[in-house]
Amino acid sequence: MTGSEASPSFKLAYVPGVTPAKWVRIWNERLPDVPLTLVAVSVAEAFDVLREGGADAGFVRLPVDRTDLSAIPLYTETxxxxxxxxxxxxxxxxxxxxxxxxxxxxxxxxxxxxxxxxxxxxxxxxxxxxxxxxxxxxxxxxxxxxxxxxxxxxxxxxxxxxxVTDAPESRVALSWPEEKTTDLVEDFIGIVRGRTVNSTRGRAPAPAPAEPKAKAKAKRPETGGGARRKPAAGKATGRNPRSGGSGGAKGTKRGKPRRGRS
Missing domain, CATH: 3.40.190.10 (Periplasmic binding protein-like II)
Structure with a gap:
């Protein structure tokens, strides 16, 4: 493992007038193990700083040379x-x-x-x-x-x-070298665009821990070979209520037989 892999960092350039504090705060909340360093640059030197590796990304003023730099326009100033x-x-x-x-x-x-x-x-x-x-x-x-x-x-x-109602306006953009669109750059783009921490855009979120398997339900004992459960009081047991006793064979009538008509 190289030193850069062991301790990654992110450098963010910004031109005068841009206040990156909000985005830096979100970065520190989401990626506390990756330090973000701010690099103050003038408008004239901002693009050279990005091209020469002095910063991973930067807040700049348009226009941007799209030959080798990517840019996302963010807002227009009064x-x-x-x-x-x-x-x-x-x-x-x-x-x-x-x-x-x-x-x-x-x-x-x-x-x-x-x-x-x-x-x-x-x-x-x-x-x-x-x-x-x-x-x-x-x-x-x-x-x-x-x-x-x-x-x-x-x-x-x-x-x-x-x-001034009819003066030209200045537009601020996030820019970075197109060939160096790293995972950390994608992370910062997501922050600037307001993506949530679980967004599928940019770097994939860490897999969620597997949930424990549900315990199997205990099986009821089979009634064929086990003891019969005692019926609740007042419930039918399957015997003829006129039988008067227990233990008789099914279908056998008990008591006096009826006399035939004369």
């Missing part, structure tokens, strides 16, 4: 604009991209929305990361349009956010 609390946008429930026409809209290099045309006014240069862009919003340099989970991840007390 897109929001992050603004200072005293910004005019903070006074409304939601905005459109047209409402941002006069604002400098920051476009970080790790943007996950894939804009065809960025709304608003362009900044002089692009921030390196979303976190850097949030700092610039707090400094009053511009606004930032991101998936809601990233706005929550980089939340600051002096900032707020509102939904």
């Amino acid at each position: 897109t929001v604009v992050v603004v200072p609390k005293d910004h005019v946008v903070a006074a409304v429930d939601q905005v459109s991209t047209d409402d941002l026409a006069d604002d400098i809209v920051l476009h970080p290099l790790d943007d996950t929305l894939g804009w065809e045309r960025l709304p608003g006014q362009p900044a002089i240069e692009r921030p390196a990361t979303t976190e850097d862009a949030v700092d610039l919003v707090a400094a009053g340099i511009g606004v930032l349009v991101v998936p809601q989970s990233l706005a929550r991840l980089h939340h600051r007390k002096d900032l707020t956010y509102r939904p």
Whole structure:
């Protein structure tokens, strides 16, 4: 038995904004003997980490190159604009991209929305990361349009956010190398998809212990060779009730014979 077989483990990558805690908790309940290690990765490096074996599976943002990676789309995020609390946008429930026409809209290099045309006014240069862009919003340099989970991840007390109704959306998926769809990967897919522990999909559950055979019922003793059971009181015994006694032959009449008619 190899070392990996003796002590299996599972590495799960995740990009910023994804919170894997719920799935990790279920994994630990179902597979307590298989430790799960979380690997935080950037959006840009996530797929290389999977291809190079740095993680068995990972939560990534679409699109995924299906040439060598498998993916299961999980959910689509709401897109929001992050603004200072005293910004005019903070006074409304939601905005459109047209409402941002006069604002400098920051476009970080790790943007996950894939804009065809960025709304608003362009900044002089692009921030390196979303976190850097949030700092610039707090400094009053511009606004930032991101998936809601990233706005929550980089939340600051002096900032707020509102939904943008017509902006591109980011989709989160579970991905893994197609040629490495192991039993443990199947187990994790089952957890993410909400399968029960006894589901027939994925790794087969352990066989249930055999139930003990029922004990054979004790046979009643044969009546032909054993003692007769005493009949209950008041029940017929098969004798003629007019016989008056016991031990007579069947069909023999007892008592006075009737006299013939004269």
